[in-house]
Amino acid sequence: MSVRRLIGLETEYGIHAPANPRASHVALSIELINAYAAQVTEAGGAVAGTEWDYQSESPLVDARGWVLPRSAAHPSQLTDTPEALVDALGNVSGGDPTPADSAEREFTPPGSAHWRGDFFELQEGQPQLLMNLVLGNGARFYVDHAHPEYSAPETIGAKRAVLYDVAGDVVARTAASRLSAEPGSPEILLYKNNTDNKSVSYGAHENYLVPRRIPFDNLINGLIPFFVTRQITSGAGRVGIGQQAQTPGYQISQRADFFEEQVGLETTVRRPIINTRDEPHAHYDSWRRLHVIIGDANMSEYSAWIRVGTTALVLDLIEHGKAPDIRLIDPVQALKVISHDPSLTVKVPTNRGPMSAVEIQREYLIAALEHARSASTPGLPDTAPDTETAEVLEAWEELLTDLAEEPSRAADRVDWLAKLQLLESYRRRDGLDWDSATLGMIDLQYHDLRPEKGLYYKLARAGRMRRLFTDEQINWAAQHPPEETRAWLRGTLITEHSQAIAGASWDQILLRPDPAAAPVRLQLSNPFTGARTETEPVLRTAADTPAMVQGLQQLLEQNPAGHQ
Template sequence: MRDEADSHVHFYPLVLPSKQYISNSGYFMEQKAPPRIVGLETEYAFTPITDGKFINDSWGFPLFFLRLFPSSYLCTSNDLFLYNGARVYIDTGGHPEYATPECQDVGTLIRYDKAGERMMERAERFMNQCFLPFENQKLLEWILEFHKFASARDRLRWWFESKNYPVRIYRNNIAINTVSGSKIEGPVSWGFHESYSVPAKIPWNRLETVLLPFLSTRQIYGGAGWFGQSDGVMEFWMSQRASVMYLNSNHQTVSNRSVLNTKNEPLSDKDVYRRLHLIMGDSNMSPWATWLKVKATCIVLDMLEDEAFLAGINFNYDNAAGIMRMVARDISFNRTFQFGGRTHTALSVQRFFLDLAKRFYFGEERIEADEETREALALWEFALDRIYALDISVLSPYFDNFAKIHIAEAMLHKRGIETPRYPGFLRSFRVNSETATRLKGFDLSYHRVLSEESSFMAFQKSRSCRALKEQAERTLPFLARDLVPAEAIEHCWWNPPPGRATWRYSLIKAAEAYQALRSVQYISLYWDKGSLVDMNTIPIATFSNDDPHRESTEELTEFIEKMSDPPASSV
């Protein structure tokens, strides 16, 4: 695929040098660098079933909702960091958002992401229990007497007494009444954001040039899928967020959304790291879909950071946002566009990056491929092979868009509607209003966080899904393992992962211990800094940590040691 004459990209050497040695293939192999930091921010849809409105700050309800998560009593609701290092808050449009702690591998990231989803499920269960009459009303009254709710007590009581329940929480990105094909603005779409640490000195144009073609086509396996409807015609989109992407690059996240977000809030030493912030992806129910798309992005970043490896390759690519929307509506996988001076489809662009990655890790051995990388490359190739063969049912246990196609076909068959094996029929099709309502209802229920009401969970337990899994596992045995076992959720609920999240956990625990000795009113906490504040809102002690890999700092260690020292004798 290399073509020196077609190269439109100038690659700059990295400022951060690393030691090299000669691999078995005769190429320079980089010694292992510190693990890439990855994180996810997932906005959830929260709605009372009575009127469908989202959380409103005027109710005082966010204060109650956020206190249902495992956090210290000293953390303020505006800076609600959890014991596990994650953060929960109410984002634009009244959407509860769970931001994972900084993680150093994608498997760990997925476990902390799913722990957040289960926290949302528990919060929904608890709130709806509080709304029930008799004994649970007494529980609610007791909760409202807690001093933390004093400023919002009357508004909270009004909200509960107005019967704005039961509430429901969804992990999706688009309102069910969205009109297919329209330009979407405002609160009808909410986000799923990805963060990746990259060397600070990599030029932005290099990130943009390499990433745009990859990210705008990644949705063929990374999308969550949705059924759009307009003028009685339904169509299936491979991605929800693709419908709101209208620019290639931009710094905004609420309006004028773009495939590649230029926002750079490093939350670390700005001379060492840039935080690549992506807003174009979907919120997946399947942990395997999230795992593959995040790991594949890390793989592309590995290659991008090797200045010599990509030199001379033509990545010329225009109108990434337009192509992303086109790809989302192309479930026949054969729409073409220009990339690198050649005609491509979304499938062939993904194959292009996969082939580069295989040469990078295995052919030239530029860096060593760990087990997670090897498994991701295998699943990536398996997915592309099955898509090419139009054998997509076998992918449905692992990828949300294909699960929805598989289930929708079964629903249509049950109603006597014939569906050809070729999935392109879902591009545009007419059904009666009852069938359309059922498809839209299924689409929404797929994203329920409440396990017993989730179509995703029901499908995962079905005989059909088990048979398809057995078929896939014969090719890729590692798919048999549970990516997020129950014991992992339990651990991630209360404990931070390695890195700076452990530092925040230690800071919280130190504040709680100090509060037993002296009066601490609250902890002001952010990703890279924190302070203990007294009754007069004066900081008692402040701390900072600009290295996302660092688990302890000298100032925090000294503070903890001083607390442990016995008080001096007054005699």
């Protein structure tokens, strides 16, 4: 029983150039990625500006054991080959035609000799334009659909996972500021949110490593009531009800109105509460990567920590057959009904009668407390197997108590409550109705990544938000990989041996022993190999690059599968 499991978070940022509404978002995103490469290399650092190694990406493999025929897939799903990626980029969906859409039609796909960014000019000696970067902290920073996306390195534990997600904000912010410094470039604004309030949503995904022996149905049944109610502890808040915000009002979740199915493979259309995408990026027979698409992107570090930490605990409950027996009668409807009720009093139908979101969350908390107790020191109260698990349990209990008794008390931890308090203050002072443009602006600007403009940062600097990390820690994590997983080897090789890297993906690294040699493929299908304690001796003692490559190969062959 522990929150200490392998976790990786992904954030798709909203991107906006207010001074140039005709700018292609794909082009802006590509320029942003390349601006980051320029920023790092200009400062003497390194990124792996290689093309992403697509060999182990298979987005059309379904967790339920069947493969979706290509012809049935929505074009935006086809991201597993460079050609398909270009196709997907050229056919981005959603929303009414906008100036950006018109600009997209004249767009020459990246990778072709004719492609040029609108603003970013390559200098002599810089690498060619890239769609993907692998960073020195082990993360991936790339263009996904028409958004820049940061996929954090694999970490162990909820707090580490959140730290490396917040580090992505530093990466994105640095890139935007570098791009804005190019002559003639308009200011590029980035938003860590999940909707433009005009029918389009983009995700903040979580990935959890789960043993494959756990039947997928157990995950579905155990997770649905938890995911539907988890928004009360970690929703980011949204002004407007409905996909197009057609009804004035305030709701708890950014994402709730965009979910239409209980279980499914898609992530961009007909979004499901449980996503069945099955690319473990690890040894297939041992592991599943649970791909969670239902969460909101959090500005509050604390909210994100609770979101990830409680999910890790619930996965542990499911793995041990200890999840509470709750079944929602209509999960998709319940998701929306709960989101639309900031008073937290609404009850949704379950197999145990009508229950509120707080009541359902409390059932999961009680099961987790009992399981933690029995798994560590049976007979003693309030025990947990490790410090972070104890912290998450305590924080979860405190938060649910506050939400049950007095939700506004949790405004120092929970985004939707912090944002609501801000909006209510404006409503009081200026007599604003929920369809006021000012409230829409506050909703959006809460997520603005610029420290001097973002309203979350204003609240945090005023001491109104509980922080988990110092800015120094976050900046450090933007530069250095986590020590406890294969991300350490990936990131360290990029920083210290970038000349040897021919390619990198989550579970493979291609290294050239010397510039003329064919690349050697390092298999990292065990995500726990490549950690610092294991790998650093090889890197530090190898006499030269060929010896290092050979040493790493030998090391990784010792436990290739990563069996539990």
